Amino acid sequence: MAAERLENLLRDAFPDAGEVVVEDRTGGGDHFQVIVASDRFAGLSLLEQHRLVNEALAEPLRDGTIHELRIKTRGTP
Secondary structure, X not given: XXXXXXXXXXXXXXXXXXXXEEEEOOXXXXXXXXXXXXXXXXXXXXXXXXXXXXXXXXXXXXXXXXXXXXEEEEOOO
16 A cells, blocks of 8 residues: 555656656565656756655655655656
């Protein structure tokens, strides 16, 4: 359920995303890897891209839903 919530938040934040993947890395529902491919990342540094993802997931980061987060981002061609 947590992975679905995170995916929805990311899709809302990046409606143009060609790819949004949320993986529960441990099966415990609090360690995630997310992959987001979006035109919004074009021209942004990796730090800026990850900052946008963190902003999109601010609430679950704040409320403890996410204990650990790995982020992979890329612009879409």
